[in-house]
Amino acid sequence: MFDKLEDLLIRFEEIMSELNEPGVAGNQERFRRLMKEQSDLTPIVDAYKEYKKSKQDVEDSLSMLEEESDEDMREMLKEELASSKKRIEELEQELKVLLLPKDPNDDKNVIVEIRAGAGGDEAALFAAEVYRLYVHYAEGQRWKVETLNVDEIGIGGMKEVSFMISGQGAYSRLKYESGVHRVQRVPETESGGRIHTSTISVAVMPEVDEDIDIVIDDKDIRIDVMRASGNGGQCVNTTDSAVRLTHYPTGIVVYSQTEKSQLQNKAKAFALLKAKLYDIEQQQRHDAEAELRRSQIGTGDRSEKIRTYNFPQGRVTDHRIGLTLYKLDKVMNGDIQEIIDACIAADQAAKLVKMGEN
Template sequence: MSDLLSALEKKIKKFSVEITLDGEDDARDALVSINAGAGGTDSQDWAEMLFRMYTRWMDKKGYKFQIIDYQPGDEAGIKGATIRVAGENCYGFMKVESGVHRLVRISPYNASGKRHTSFASVFVYPEIKDEIKIDIDESDLRIDVYRASGAGGQHVNKTSSAVRITHLPTGVVVQCQQESSQHRNKEIAFKVLKSRLYQLEKKKQDKKMQTLHDGKDDIAWGSQIRSYVLHPYRMVKDHRTDFEMGDVDRVLNGDLDPFIEGVLLS
């Protein structure tokens, strides 16, 4: 009987979560941008830990993902990365991860062994397909090509195949370096640019759609959505719902559903 009740509770919770995913863009695929904050090597290492956490979560969900951009850190970790994620209600689930993530631990990069706080930001955008018309004037673009720096395990092209596109009117910058073809990198970067510009336009038209894009200016260091504490105790806490989990390793290995579902159901 207890097993039956447990199975029933899981089905009810799954249904409760699914009915919250009724937003205009919730069914879309997602573009996830992870960036290290101030704090040098520690923050860059933390950004890479988040990158690993999210890709493991994507694997668990059965989502397909592609690394669009990967910028290695100066000594360790990453300065930033962008991931394209595809799957059922992908954006609907991932949109709640947008914000500042805070890590507290003993720094492995500090010889004195002091406790250190690192920050990294996560921004999630819905991927806009070709049926959404975003007019982009070629004269408003600056396109730069450069040599790919490469990510672990990724093919590194020795020629200048990486592409960076700057949309001059808005200052939006996107880049892609993961494909060996400059043409393919430009195509992917242009698609990301369209998605970013769509977000800016949507925000102007409907200020109430805060779940789509709260804006970087609204998310300051210190106003984190979640804290991951490894010292002096071990705990992950979501500051929006006050949900806590003591098994930090489990969370960092991709067990994010309790946090995501908690926000969606709050």
Template sequence: MLDKLNIVKQRFDEVSDLIIQPDIISDQKRYVQINKEYKELSELMKKRKEYITLSGNISEAEEIIADGSDDEMVEMAKMELDEAKERLPQLEEEIRYMLIPKDPEDAKNVVVEIRAGTGGDEASIFAGDLYRMYTKYCEGKGWSVSTVDYNEGTSGGFKEVIFEVAGEDVYGTMKFEAGVHRVQRVPQTETQGRVHTSAATVMVLPEAEEFDVELDMQDVRIERTTSTGPGGQSVNTTYSAIKLHHEPTGIIVSCQDQKSQHKNLEKALKVLRSRLYEAELAKKQAADSEKRKSMVSSGDRSAKIRTYNYPQGRVTDHRIGLTLYDLGNIIDGDIQKLIDELMLAENTEKLKENSELF
């Protein structure tokens, strides 16, 4: 383990030197990459320091016990040895996870798209519930959430809602939410009191930087319209809403959230880039059979990933067979326990795939 950590230290020393070089500082893209690597390696260096300290404590304690000349020192050494030996396997496991090659997408911000599926008005209401759940979860983590576009349902909720989330390692966390979510409950629109099953689809797209996707604006037709929705200043009066038509792919993106046409165009272009980037990413993942083997974060839009059952108060994640009887808190934004279990399942899979590293 220490040999591997020493190799990492060599890279940390290189990166520490690179990060202060003027040519790196002047190249924004390169500087962001190096700075990110520096932060990740710094965490590993803390673990390396702890590992060296623990190993030294074990050796020292074993020497004192072997010598046996001072009973009090031997007793203290035994206690220290027990503590160190209990911590060492945990630390090694933490280091193994940190040594797994990172998915470069994980650090990206995301564009989330929620669309009502089967179930009519109830599906739109459920899509609204999911939007509220994710908004509360993201805000609880200190991430910023910004709406791009929405199409309200006739009885509440959304037929479709698109929003951006910005923060630290957002895609690495939110990617597990991609897929079909089902709800089983008595709809607000149902008079007979029967339980119905409705669905909504969640897409989580890693936000593409300008240098990730070369977007030829000659391929983009821009349509400017008035905003729709509840009345108010600028709505239905100014041509601030934007609709982009990407001719080569047929992708259409709308944005009417901001009063400023320029800001709506900026947001719409961001979503268009992310959709184009995600399409390329999907091709890459399809080619990588090992990566696609993991159903945990395959992002298969047609896969039914989770069921929210209101009569029983339970939430079941079908990918890992996890059922939690805590629906009220989960739908109120407390989804961290689900994400933790999904991350654990994926990391365990990665450990198996990268077993030769250890």
């Protein structure tokens, strides 16, 4: 590990030197690449420098202890020694985590798709609530939310909604939300007061940008334009602005009608289709890598039940990590950072164990 850290320290110094070269800013692609690499290495280099300083502090304290006879000074040196040793242990663990292989999609924007499952109107109502949950969370992170498509029902529910969240590290945090979310509560329409169980599915897909090559052949796609439909609005039933794409090889159908412009809806539909095709590719690769699957929290299967929201008891349980929180109101208002942090920590711990076995 320390050989690798020394190599990274040398590389970091090389990058800093290159960034100081005259004319480097003139080559935008090179400048962007160097800045990205510098940004990725900075937390590792900072932690490693602090680790080396703490190691030196230990040596200095031990050396001074050998020569010091004053008892008060010796006690102070022992405290400093203990503090430095404790910090070394913390930094060793931190460096192990920082050196874990990084998911290449972590810095990407995400496309989220929520679908109502079992439970009829109650599932559609919960889908709309979870959509608002993610919008509130994104707003708290100062991320941008853009709706791609929504299929609403008259009572305020959503059979399906697709939206993009744009922001630094969006995928790194929201990727743990993929799976089946279950709600247990008494529906407003239930006169007998019985608790019903409904489900929705959440798919979180990285946005496909220029560095990912997803080729869509013209002969594999059908583009239909039509008038938007829904609960009303300026562009509904007035112009042929809605766009539906059908991808023949996979049978995927995507629809976009949120914009007044047909061109904008077409661009959104293609962005969603590309994300779905890339997601299929990722899932196939993931399924083939059994070892990787076992080193991650949960199974990574989209049909896996990951979380239960129990309204009568005011609790949320994440089944993958055994975490239960009694703050359902806050969670439904977008306060999911504690759950995400716990998922990240569990994922890192599992990967560290796996790394130690190899």
